[in-house]
Amino acid sequence: MIAPISRRAMLAGGAALGAGLVSGVAEARILPRDMVPLIGPGYRAVDQDEKGLWQLMERVEEEVSGSNLLIKDPRLTSYLGTLIGNVGGPAAKDMRIYLARIPEFNAVMFPTGFAVIFSGLLLRMRNEAQLAGVVAHESAHFLRKHQLRQWRDARRKTDVFSFLAMGAGVAGGAAGIYAGDLVQLAQLGTILSLLRYNRTLEAEADAMGVRLLAEAGYDPTAMSETWQQLIGELDMSAKYRRKKRDRDFSLFSTHPAPESRMADLRISAAEAKLPGRSYDAYRDRYLAALSSTRPTLLDDQVKLNDPGASQYVINTLAKDGWNGLLRFHEGEIWRLRNRSGDDVRAAQGYAASILYADAPADAWRWHGIMLLKQGRSTEARAAFAHYLKMAPNAPDAPLVRQMMAG
Amino acid sequence: MRRLGIALVASIALAGCVQTRQYADVEFAPPQGNYKLLVMRPDVTVGSVTTGGLVEPRADWTETARVKLLAALRAQQAERGGNVLILDRRDSLPGVDPDTIADLERLHYAVGSSIALHRYSGAYLPTKRNKGLDWTLGEDAVALGRRTGYDYALFLHAEDSFASTGRVALQVIGVAGCFVGFCAPNIGGAGQFAYASLVDLRTGEVVWFNVLQAGSQIAGIKMGDIRTDAGAAQMVDRLLDRMKPGRHVRRRQAEAK
Numbered sequence: 001m002i003a004p005i006s007r008r009a010m011l012a013g014g015a016a017l018g019a020g021l022v023s024g025v026a027e028a029r030i031l032p033r034d035m036v037p038l039i040g041p042g043y044r045a046v047d048q049d050e051k052g053l054w055q056l057m058e059r060v061e062e063e064v065s066g067s068n069l070l071i072k073d074p075r076l077t078s079y080l081g082t083l084i085g086n087v088g089g090p091a092a093k094d095m096r097i098y099l100a101r102i103p104e105f106n107a108v109m110f111p112t113g114f115a116v117i118f119s120g121l122l123l124r125m126r127n128e129a130q131l132a133g134v135v136a137h138e139s140a141h142f143l144r145k146h147q148l149r150q151w152r153d154a155r156r157k158t159d160v161f162s163f164l165a166m167g168a169g170v171a172g173g174a175a176g177i178y179a180g181d182l183v184q185l186a187q188l189g190t191i192l193s194l195l196r197y198n199r200t201l202e203a204e205a206d207a208m209g210v211r212l213l214a215e216a217g218y219d220p221t222a223m224s225e226t227w228q229q230l231i232g233e234l235d236m237s238a239k240y241r242r243k244k245r246d247r248d249f250s251l252f253s254t255h256p257a258p259e260s261r262m263a264d265l266r267i268s269a270a271e272a273k274l275p276g277r278s279y280d281a282y283r284d285r286y287l288a289a290l291s292s293t294r295p296t297l298l299d300d301q302v303k304l305n306d307p308g309a310s311q312y313v314i315n316t317l318a319k320d321g322w323n324g325l326l327r328f329h330e331g332e333i334w335r336l337r338n339r340s341g342d343d344v345r346a347a348q349g350y351a352a353s354i355l356y357a358d359a360p361a362d363a364w365r366w367h368g369i370m371l372l373k374q375g376r377s378t379e380a381r382a383a384f385a386h387y388l389k390m391a392p393n394a395p396d397a398p399l400v401r402q403m404m405a406g
Numbered sequence: 407m408r409r410l411g412i413a414l415v416a417s418i419a420l421a422g423c424v425q426t427r428q429y430a431d432v433e434f435a436p437p438q439g440n441y442k443l444l445v446m447r448p449d450v451t452v453g454s455v456t457t458g459g460l461v462e463p464r465a466d467w468t469e470t471a472r473v474k475l476l477a478a479l480r481a482q483q484a485e486r487g488g489n490v491l492i493l494d495r496r497d498s499l500p501g502v503d504p505d506t507i508a509d510l511e512r513l514h515y516a517v518g519s520s521i522a523l524h525r526y527s528g529a530y531l532p533t534k535r536n537k538g539l540d541w542t543l544g545e546d547a548v549a550l551g552r553r554t555g556y557d558y559a560l561f562l563h564a565e566d567s568f569a570s571t572g573r574v575a576l577q578v579i580g581v582a583g584c585f586v587g588f589c590a591p592n593i594g595g596a597g598q599f600a601y602a603s604l605v606d607l608r609t610g611e612v613v614w615f616n617v618l619q620a621g622s623q624i625a626g627i628k629m630g631d632i633r634t635d636a637g638a639a640q641m642v643d644r645l646l647d648r649m650k651p652g653r654h655v656r657r658r659q660a661e662a663k
Contacts, residue, residue: 045465052453052463059449066508151462158458159572166579166590173588 029264030200032272035208037143040090043113049155050111050148057112064098064116071099071119071293079289080117080135083128087136087212089143097135103300105230109138111147122290123297124229124313126320128282129222133213137223140208146201153197161190198254206261210268219279220269227262233312234258240308283320295360298329307337324359327352331366346370354383361390365400372403424629426644428616429525432538434652436614437604441557443483444499444607445492446511448562450475452633455595455625457572467566467633474638475564482642491556502554510546514561517541518603521615538652541612543605551607559607564600564641566632569625577625597621598630602645613652618645 045054064070071077080097088095096114103120110116115138125131141147165183172179206223214220238245255261273279290297302310310333318326331349334342347370353363368383384404388397437443452467476492483490496504496511521541524531534540547559569577573595580590597620604614618641620629630644631637651659 048464048466049462051465052468055465055468056451056463066505155456155458155460155462158460159456160458162458162576163579166576166583169588169590170579170583170586173583174586176587 029267030203030207032207032211032214032268035140035144035204035211037089037091038145039143041093043091043094045112049151053148053151054112057110060110061096061112061114064100064114067098067100069100069102071101073293076289076293083132083135084115084139086216087132087209087218088139089212091139091143095139095142101296101300103297103304105233107134107138109141109147111142113142115139119293119297120301122293123301124233124316125226125286126229126281126283126317127222128286128289129213129218129220129280130226131286132216132218133209133220133223133226136212136216137205137209139212140205141201144201144204144208146205150198150201154194157190157193161186195254199256202255203261203264206265207268210265210272214269214272214274214279217277217279219281220272221266222281224262224265224269227258227265229316231258231262232316233309236312237306237309240306240311295325298325299332302329302332302336305336307333322352322356324353324356324363327356328360328363328366331363335366343370343373347374354386361387361394364390365394365396368400368403423622424618424620424644426616426618426648427526428614428648428650429521429539430615430650430652431540431611431613432652432654434538434613435655436649436651437486437488437558439487440489441487442489442555443491444554444556444559445479445490446507446514446559446561447493447496448472448475448479448564450564450632452565453567455567455569455573457570457576459573459593459595461567461595471564471566471632471638474635475562475632475641478635478638478642479562479646481639482646499554502550506550510543510550510559511561513543513546514603514605517543517612518561518601518615521603521612522601522617525615526617539612539615542610543612544610547605547607547610551610554607556607559605561603561605562600562645563602564598564632566598566630567596568628568631569596574626581624592623593625594621594623595625596628598632598641600641600645604649614649616645616649620644 045051077097077099080099084095084097085092091113094113098114098116099122100116100118102118103123104118105120105124106118107121108116115135117134117138121134122131125134164186168179168183168186172182210220210223213223234245256264298314301313304310311330314326314330314333327349329349331346331353333346334349335346346366350363350367350370353359354367364383364387368380368387371377371380371383381404384400387394388400391397394400450468450472451463452471453461453463454467455461476494479492480490491499493499493507496507499507521539523529524534525539550559551557573593577593580593583589584591598618600618602614602616603612605611606613620641622629630640632641650656
């Protein structure tokens with residue numbers, strides 16, 4: 001026989017449960033020094049649930065490693081391998097990185113220790129320290145067993161919720177009251193609590209990333225710079241579309257708000273730096289490794305036709321100095337948007353590009369076309385001649401020759 | 407109380423079910439006699455259903471089930487007279503690059519998803535009406551057939567899951583609740599899902615497709631278990647042993663009688 005429970009007592013209990021699950025919205029910063037690796041070198045799955053997860057992930061890795069989206073440039077892949085060796089902590093030798101040609105700012109770590117980095121991320125990084133920061137954040141997910149802990153958290157919370165919901169139903173049934181509202185409240189509490197745990201793990205990865213970065217001799221402030229860039233880009237992208245970036249901190253977010261991440265990262269970086277030790281951003285090394293891939297990355301970004309974001313990315317990269325490649329793609333942004341007045345801006349971009357020695361052949365081609373449109377045919381002919389000299393076997397070479405003649 | 411009992415039994419009877427639904431090319435004749443069949447690496451997952459209803463993959467169960475399913479498949483095909491090669495791994499077909507196999511698997515995944523969407527999920531296409539099964543893997547499949555001499559390729563996917571102790575306990579409370587007026591007799595969550603897809607390597611066409619679902623809505627009651635010899639044989643039987651010929655073939659057979 002179940003003791004009758006009053007509706008009021010049950011509602012109070014449920015509200016307390018809900019409140020308990022979602023309380024602590026202002027999450028405290030996680031300290032880099034607390035972030036010790038939970039696994040050592042050569043780690044393999046130990047528990048039953050983890051073994052199941054690993055088996056599943058082995059199939060996923062097989063698919064990822066064979067995907068035709070991967071950029072397989074051997075120089076770049078070995079470079080990424082070195083990076084994970086630098087900031088991978090005890091698992092440095094066990095982790096794998098795959099580079100996928102997807103023009104978005106993202107990277108994903110899988111529970112078995114392989115990461116997928118999107119090419120859009122490579123485009124946005126100004127130096128090796130910034131990229132190593134992202135790699136360090138992803139390694140931290142593996143070193144702190146985040147996916148497994150998240151799975152266990154989800155399993156435990158849904159287990160508890162199911163028993164409570166069933167118990168509330170049965171108790172309510174016995175007492176003759178309806179417990180549905182209460183169960184829904186508890187369900188919402190469970191969902192919010194799962195998302196909150198996810199944000200905690202992201203904050204952990206940020207804190208540990210800073211630590212790994214500093215330990216490897218990279219300037220750990222690079223991570224907060226990355227977030228500053230992301231915020232700036234999202235703002236610009238929204239502004240060009242006459243929208244506002246969604247900046248409300250939401251209980252429903254899987255990641256902490258970019259602003260609070262940036263602030264926490266900045267404080268953590270100051271904390272992680274040892275007095276007297278020198279930290280470097282390794283910009284030259286990064287540019288050398290990326291040199292043959294960057295044109296493709298810029299091209300992919302510009303073709304997204306998101307002028308605000310593209311312009312911001314190019315301006316950010318140009319903080320380290322303009323060059324012909326960046327100016328050319330600046331012109332491309334406006335040519336592709338093609339609103340009134342954009343042709344003038346595009347022409348300016350191409351004209352600026354060809355002043356640099358590294359201007360791509362296409363910059364000369366488009367510069368010529370723009371000159372031709374303005375009726376400056378002699379100058380156009382010179383530009384086309386330069387284009388043909390650089391790209392004599394271009395598919396449109398006969399057409400360009402005809403334009404020069406006509 | 408008696409009426410409740412009757413209702414429970416009725417709901418249990420309704421809740422446990424095994425369903426298959428197959429589609430075939432209008433001209434499909436089930437392979438018989440001395441044919442050569444290539445079974446692509448079967449995709450098997452077995453898990454445990456947690457109290458909260460999540461499926462937790464189990465490495466040991468999956469491995470056992472995979473071995474048992476392959477053995478059952480071999481036995482079933484031997485009965486039908488087929489010459490079978492089961493690909494354990496992508497590189498176990500001599501003379502064929504594992505990437506070629508991987509590409510074909512991915513292609514089939516895309517085509518199979520399209521079949522699932524337009525034949526099983528209700529998004530019917532007017533252009534496919536009355537055409538039986540009208541999908542193809544195209545030249546890639548034909549090329550594989552020509553190179554290896556196989557007549558058919560079979561793609562297999564199987565999932566099975568079992569209620570954990572916690573889930574069963576939850577079910578017991580749910581059933582017990584019926585006596586106090588809060589009835590949750592079928593929280594379910596465990597069961598089997600499998601599909602098989604037969605591709606004619608001489609034409610590249612998907613000639614036959616079958617989907618199997620087996621499960622009970624009452625956690626703890628199993629409708630099959632592919633971790634056992636008998637259970638694996640049962641799934642192979644349910645999924646593959648009742649191939650129906652295509653519509654035109656059946657009509658001609660009826661006319662001939």
